[in-house]
Amino acid sequence: MKCFRHRESDALGICKNCSKGLCSECAIDLKDGIACKDTCREKVERINAMISSAATKGRHLVLALVYCTMGIAFVFVGWGNSSQGPVAYVFSIPGAIFFAAGLYYLLAPKFASKN
Numbered sequence: 001m002k003c004f005r006h007r008e009s010d011a012l013g014i015c016k017n018c019s020k021g022l023c024s025e026c027a028i029d030l031k032d033g034i035a036c037k038d039t040c041r042e043k044v045e046r047i048n049a050m051i052s053s054a055a056t057k058g059r060h061l062v063l064a065l066v067y068c069t070m071g072i073a074f075v076f077v078g079w080g081n082s083s084q085g086p087v088a089y090v091f092s093i094p095g096a097i098f099f100a101a102g103l104y105y106l107l108a109p110k111f112a113s114k115n
Helices: 041-080 087-114
Strands: 025-030 034-038
Touching: 034 041, 041 087
Parallel strands: none
Antiparallel strands: 025 034
């Protein structure tokens, strides 16, 4: 593949925004992709920011679901053993902590984006 501006130069990669072949003179490396130096840099930076944001939100949601599920399971096991005295607390207290951690992971991104 050749550079879209310099037909005599081999392309080093493809712009993440416009998908044109770029040589070393036309390309700028933005860590998570390359872009046209003059025209696509800002657009590729926005694309990278959106991808990073989406990945973080997905990770927080998965952690929230896992922790809340574990918390509910621990609390139910504790309640099921409530006739056995301290065993109920051994399960219910960590269950409440797991559930609180799940709520934190669910709600923290919303509060962080307001700042």
